[in-house]
Amino acid sequence: MTAQTMDALKINIHNTKADLDRLDLHERRVYFETMQAQLPLADDIVCTAGSLEDVPVEWIHLANVQDCPMTIIYLHGGGYVMGSINTHRELCSRIARASGMKVLAVEYRLAPEHPYPAALDDAMTVYKNLLADDYHADQLAIMGDSAGGGLTLATLYKIRHLKLPQPACAALLSPWTDLKATGDSCEERRERDPLINPDRLAATGGLYAGSQSKGDPYISPLYGDFTELPPLLIQVGGDEVLYSDATRVATLARKAGNNAELQEWPEGFHVFQAFPQLREAQEAVSRLGTFTRKHIRLTDD
Numbered sequence: 001m002t003a004q005t006m007d008a009l010k011i012n013i014h015n016t017k018a019d020l021d022r023l024d025l026h027e028r029r030v031y032f033e034t035m036q037a038q039l040p041l042a043d044d045i046v047c048t049a050g051s052l053e054d055v056p057v058e059w060i061h062l063a064n065v066q067d068c069p070m071t072i073i074y075l076h077g078g079g080y081v082m083g084s085i086n087t088h089r090e091l092c093s094r095i096a097r098a099s100g101m102k103v104l105a106v107e108y109r110l111a112p113e114h115p116y117p118a119a120l121d122d123a124m125t126v127y128k129n130l131l132a133d134d135y136h137a138d139q140l141a142i143m144g145d146s147a148g149g150g151l152t153l154a155t156l157y158k159i160r161h162l163k164l165p166q167p168a169c170a171a172l173l174s175p176w177t178d179l180k181a182t183g184d185s186c187e188e189r190r191e192r193d194p195l196i197n198p199d200r201l202a203a204t205g206g207l208y209a210g211s212q213s214k215g216d217p218y219i220s221p222l223y224g225d226f227t228e229l230p231p232l233l234i235q236v237g238g239d240e241v242l243y244s245d246a247t248r249v250a251t252l253a254r255k256a257g258n259n260a261e262l263q264e265w266p267e268g269f270h271v272f273q274a275f276p277q278l279r280e281a282q283e284a285v286s287r288l289g290t291f292t293r294k295h296i297r298l299t300d301d
Contacts, residue, residue, distance in 0.1 A: 004275075004277040004278060006267045006268065006269075006272070006278060006280060007267070009275060009277070009278060010194045010239075010269060011194075013194040013195060013269075014194040017194060017195075017197070021197055021200075025081060025082070025112075028082060029081075029082040032078065032082050032083065032087055033084065033086055033087055036086065036087040036088070036089075036090065036274075037086055037087075039089075039090035039276065040090070041089065041090060041093050042093065042097070044062055044063050044064075045060065045061070045062065045063075045093045045096070045097075046059075046060070046061055046062070046063050046066070047059070047060050047089065047093075049085075052125060052126050052129040052130075053125050053129060054125075055106060055107065055108065055122045055125050055126055056085065056106075056107040057085075057104055057105060057106055057107065057126060058085045058089070058104070058105045058107075059102055059103075059104055060089060060092045060093055060096050060102070060103045060104075060105055061096045061101070061102040061103065062096060062097060062100070065096075065100060065101065065102060068100070068101055068102055069135060069136070069139050070099075070100075070101040070102065070139050070140075070296050071101060071102045071103070071104050071130065071135060071139065071140055071141075072095060072096075072099060072101055072102070072103045072104065072140075072141045072142075072143050072292060073104050073106060073123075073126060073127065073130070073140065073141070073142045073143070073167075074088065074092050074095070074103050074104065074105045074106065074143050074144060074148070075106055075108065075123055075142070075143070075144030075148035075149075075151045075152055075155070076088040076105065076106070076107075076144065076145065076148045077144065077145040077146030077147050077148045077149070077173075077174075077176075077271055078110075078146065078147060078148075079146065079147050079176070079200075079204045079208075080110060080111045080116075080119055080147045080151075080204070080207070080208035081110055081111050081112065081204055081207055081208070082110065083110075083147075083148075084107050085105045085106075085107045088105060088145075088274070089105065090274075090276065091145075091273065091274050091276075091285075092105050094276060094285045095143070095285055095288055095289065097289075098285050098286050098288055098289025098290075099288070099289040099292045099293060100289070100293065101141075101292065101293075101296070104126065104130075106122065106123060106126050108122035108123060108151070109122055111207040111208040111210070112207040112208075112210075115207065115208055115209065115210030115211075115212075116208055116209055116210055116212055116216075116218070116219050117218065119147075119151055119208075120151065120154050120155065120158060120218060123142075123151055123154075123155045123158075124155060124158055124159075124162075127140075127142070127155065127159065127164070127167075128164070131164065131165070137164075137165035137166060137167055137168070138165075138167075138168045138296070139168065139296060140167040140168060140296075141167050141168055141169050141170060141171065141292050141295070141296060142155055142156065142167050142170045142171075143170065143171040143172075143173070143288070143292075144171075144172065144173065144175070145172075145173035145174055145175075145271045145273065145274065146173070146174055146175065146176050146242075146270065146271055147176050147208075148173075149172035149173055149174065149175025149176060149177070150172075150175050150176045150177045150179075150220070150221050150245075152170050152171075152172055152175070153170075153172065153175065153177060153221035153224065153249070154217070154218045154219070154221050154224075156170055156229050156230065157217060157218060157221065157224050157225070158218065160228055160229070166228075166229065166230045167230055168230060168231075168295045168296045168297075169230050169231045169232070169233070169291065169292060169294075169295035169296070170229070170230055170231075170232055170233075171232070171233040171234075171235070171288055171291060171292070172232065172233070172234045172235070172246065172249065173235050173271060173273050173284075173288075174235065174236055174237065174240055174242060174246065174270050174271045174272075174273075175234065175236075175242070175245055175246055175249065176242055176245055177220060177221045177222040177242075177245040177246075177248070177249050178220050178222040178223075178244070178245050178248070179201070179205030179208065179209060179214040179219055179220045180205070180214045180215055180220060181198065181201045181202055181205070183242070183243070183244025183245055183248065184244050185240065185241055185242065185243035185244040185245075186198045186201065186241055186242075186244070189239055189240060189241050189243055190241065192239040192269075193237075193239050193240050193241040193242075193269045193270050194269055195269050195270040195271070196240070196241040196242065196269075196270045198241050201241075205219075221249070222245065222248055222249060222252070225256070226249075226252050226253040226255070226256035226258055227256045227257065227258075229253065229256075229258055230295070231258070231259060231260075231261075231295050232249075232250075232253055232258055232260040232261070233260075233261045233263065233287075233288070233291045234246050234249060234250050234260060234261070234262050234263070235263045235264075235265075235273065235284055235287070235288070236262070236263075236264055236265075236268070237264070237265050237266075237267070237268020237269050237270065237272050238264055238265065238266035238267060238268060239266075239267060239268060239269050240268065240269060240270050241270065242270060246262070247262065250262040261291070263284070263287060265280045265283075265284065267280075268280055272284070273285055273288075
C-alpha cells in the first residue's frame, strides 16, 4: 500500500465533517460501522468470535500464533456511544502482527442505552475471566484508543481496587481521559483536528456519565491515582483536540513514579493509528508492538 500524507487525509476528513456533524447518533453509528468495515484484513489474519460470560469478544491473531498465551485486551474508541469489534478489527489485526501476540477485542456496552459503569463492568468481566482461565497477568496487556484509552486507565484503577494482579503493561492511543473537557487543547486545536468536534465532548461525556459526576476517576481517569500502575505507553498526535488529555496523564503518571512513555507525532490527529495508509500510523503501531513485547517479554526488545 502506498502511504498517504497526513495533510491529504486531513483534508479528506475535514470535507466530510460538516455532513457528519448533522447526523444523529444512530446515523453516526451506522456510518462508522460502514466505513470501517471496508478496511480489508490480510489473508494470514484469523478472527474467532466468542463471549466471556455475556460480553462479546473476538480473538484476532496471525495464523501461526494460535497457541500463544500472550494476549492484548483491546478496548475500542467511539466516545462510549459508538464503535465495536467491527470498527476496530483492522487496527487490532495490525497490532496483532506488530506484537506477535493475540488481540482480544472487547465489545463493551454503549451509552446512552448503557451508561457508566456498564463499559467498565464489561472490561473487568473480560479481565477476570482471563485470569480464571489460567492466563497469567504478566502475559496480558490492556490497550485502547480514545474512550477505550480512558477505559483502559479506569480498568487499571479497578484492578488495583480489587487487589487483582495488574497486567504487564498498558497502552493508550489518543486517550480521552477528561470528560469535563478542561484541557487547553480543546480550544487551541479546535481547527487543527479534523476528527473531533470539541462542541460534542460535553454532551457525549454526559451520555456516558449518566447520573454520575464527570469528575469521577472511573469516568475521567485524569483525576485518579496513578500509583501502582503497570508501565504505560501514551501515543498522541500534536494536532489533537484531546492532546492535553494525553500529556497531562503522562505528567501525572511520572510524578506518581510510573515510567510512562509519551510518544508524539506532531502533525497527527485523533487516533491517526486507525488509518493504515499513513506512514505515521505504521510507525505508531510498530512501536506498540515493540513496547508490548518488551514488557511481556516475548522477545528481548
